[in-house]
Amino acid sequence: MLRKLIKYDLKAMNRYLIIIHVFMLSACVLIRVFLTGRLFAEGVDFNSQKYFLPLVLFFTLFTILISMMAFATHLVIAIRFYKNLFSSEGYLSHTLPVTSGQHLLSKTISGSIWGIINMISLHIALFIVAATPYVISFVSENKAEIMEKLGFTGSRPSGSFLGFLLLYIVVCLIGTATNVILFYSAITIGQLISGHKILGAIAAYFVINTTVSVAALIITAYTGLLGASMNLSTAVDSIKYLKDSLIMNGIFSFIQTAVLYLVIYWIMKKKVNLD
Amino acid sequence: MNPIILECKGLSKRYANALYAVDNLNLSLERGQIVGLLGPNGSGKSTLIKLINGLLIPTGGTVLIDGMPPGIETKKIVSYLPEQTYLSPSMKVADAITYFTDFYHDFRPDRALKMLKDLDIDTNARLKTLSKGAKEKVQLILVMSRDAMLYILDEPIGGVDSAAREYILRTILMNYNENATILLSTHLIQDIENVLDRVIFLQNGRTVLNATVDEIRMEQRKSVDVLFREVYRC
Numbered sequence: 001m002l003r004k005l006i007k008y009d010l011k012a013m014n015r016y017l018i019i020i021h022v023f024m025l026s027a028c029v030l031i032r033v034f035l036t037g038r039l040f041a042e043g044v045d046f047n048s049q050k051y052f053l054p055l056v057l058f059f060t061l062f063t064i065l066i067s068m069m070a071f072a073t074h075l076v077i078a079i080r081f082y083k084n085l086f087s088s089e090g091y092l093s094h095t096l097p098v099t100s101g102q103h104l105l106s107k108t109i110s111g112s113i114w115g116i117i118n119m120i121s122l123h124i125a126l127f128i129v130a131a132t133p134y135v136i137s138f139v140s141e142n143k144a145e146i147m148e149k150l151g152f153t154g155s156r157p158s159g160s161f162l163g164f165l166l167l168y169i170v171v172c173l174i175g176t177a178t179n180v181i182l183f184y185s186a187i188t189i190g191q192l193i194s195g196h197k198i199l200g201a202i203a204a205y206f207v208i209n210t211t212v213s214v215a216a217l218i219i220t221a222y223t224g225l226l227g228a229s230m231n232l233s234t235a236v237d238s239i240k241y242l243k244d245s246l247i248m249n250g251i252f253s254f255i256q257t258a259v260l261y262l263v264i265y266w267i268m269k270k271k272v273n274l275d
Numbered sequence: 276m277n278p279i280i281l282e283c284k285g286l287s288k289r290y291a292n293a294l295y296a297v298d299n300l301n302l303s304l305e306r307g308q309i310v311g312l313l314g315p316n317g318s319g320k321s322t323l324i325k326l327i328n329g330l331l332i333p334t335g336g337t338v339l340i341d342g343m344p345p346g347i348e349t350k351k352i353v354s355y356l357p358e359q360t361y362l363s364p365s366m367k368v369a370d371a372i373t374y375f376t377d378f379y380h381d382f383r384p385d386r387a388l389k390m391l392k393d394l395d396i397d398t399n400a401r402l403k404t405l406s407k408g409a410k411e412k413v414q415l416i417l418v419m420s421r422d423a424m425l426y427i428l429d430e431p432i433g434g435v436d437s438a439a440r441e442y443i444l445r446t447i448l449m450n451y452n453e454n455a456t457i458l459l460s461t462h463l464i465q466d467i468e469n470v471l472d473r474v475i476f477l478q479n480g481r482t483v484l485n486a487t488v489d490e491i492r493m494e495q496r497k498s499v500d501v502l503f504r505e506v507y508r509c
Contacts, residue, residue: 001378004377004378008374008377012363083363088357088359088360088361089361089362089363090330090361091330091355091357091359091361092361092362094328094329094330095328095329095330095350095353095355096350096378096379097347097348097350097351097378097379098347098350098378099346099347194290194291270332271332272332273290273330273331273332274325274330274331275290275325275331
């Protein structure tokens with residue numbers, strides 16, 4: 001039954017999210033052709049006033065684009081969760097011979113799958129716009145120096161690049177599930193506020209986010225990471241700080257996801273009323 | 276086989292800061308009957324139906340379907356038609372049939388397809404393109420195409436014209452087996468009186484009458500409709 005639920009969840013989200021992602025990647029190709037392909041090229045002086053405006057335009061356009069795509073993706077995932085479980089469609093979903101736990105797991109897996117696709121697309125988008133032939137040849141020619149400056153090689157290396165990359169991927173994956181669960185928890189808590197369910201969900205989102213941010217700040221200060229961030233003098237220190245931050249972030253996100261998942265499960269099983 | 280398909284013991288449901296929608300209700304339904312759940316708006320019919328389907332958490336008491344509280348096992352044997360459209364509007368009729376086939380082992384797609392053909396409903400049509408009445412017919416066909424033990428139909432004839440009403444009632448009668456029970460909520464008593472075996476009158480979340488149609492006719496010498504008007508006179 002779980003596989004069937006996931007199949008239908010993905011099917012419902014695919015048609016919107018495929019369009020959104022194809023649009024975004026196409027826009028990135030246009031940015032590459034008309035902007036970055038000309039900007040990040042041989043003989044371009046980045047200090048020149050002439051390139052200032054196109055550079056600002058590129059960063060602005062790209063930031064807006066990827067932010068919109070990430071927002072739209074999470075919005076579609078959240079709407080699917082709300083509509084399928086708590087709107088009129090919920091009358092069918094909740095009378096299927098499946099448990100609340102299977103519903104939640106299916107939504108978490110399907111939401112996370114699209115969250116991961118979104119994350120990969122963001123990196124592909126960045127590659128499309130930034131990896132011009134000039135940038136690629138610059139990186140490959142200066143690879144050894146870049147790695148040394150970043151602190152992955154040299155006399156005092158702070159760890160292997162592959163290890164760092166793996167850590168980054170793992171934390172990204174956990175973060176994707178955390179984002180999905182954050183939206184689901186806000187929507188589920190909102191269902192408890194009879195008559196103002198959507199408003200309740202928005203309020204719950206901000207309350208959870210603020211609580212998590214305060215908790216993260218306290219933990220960062222307690223573990224000494226906050227002090228370290230204010231005392232970064234070398235690239236080696238920066239990479240070490242980044243690594244520690246990623247580990248801390250991964251552990252914190254994992255705990256946050258687990259706690260919120262259990263809260264959603266409990267509410268869905270014991271408290272939710274479809275009225 | 277347990278002769279009782281549905282049992283409510285001291286069942287209560289109170290919404291936030293409101294009166295009890297269902298108040299200490301005791302009810303027992305045997306298999307093989309068509310039962311009318313009757314009452315004016317706000318009498319607790321829909322709330323009771325939602326409690327039986329596990330869509331609401333009771334404030335007190337218990338509800339048992341075939342001896343089990345609402346859960347996976349009861350959802351396998353209960354076929355529920357809610358008052359509202361519960362299929363995604365973007366679904367095609369054929370998609371809805373596939374969906375029911377995927378999730379309900381007792382769903383009979385051939386039966387559904389035959390009924391859709393009888394009513395000239397295009398299986399390739401998206402639900403959002405169908406009229407309100409056609410959508411209600413599709414939902415009823417899906418629900419009645421299951422070989423369930425308990426059919427719960429919340430206002431199945433409320434939003435359709437009289438011709439469609441006749442077809443729907445015929446569909447209900449033709450598509451349930453003699454061991455199954457149909458619990459049918461409506462306020463259009465005249466239209467369904469002839470198909471009912473038993474009626475339950477609800478008022479303020481409580482049972483005010485639970486009798487067979489024959490008992491009402493023989494003992495009170497009244498039709499269900501007349502008795503209903505007397506009980507609920509404003």
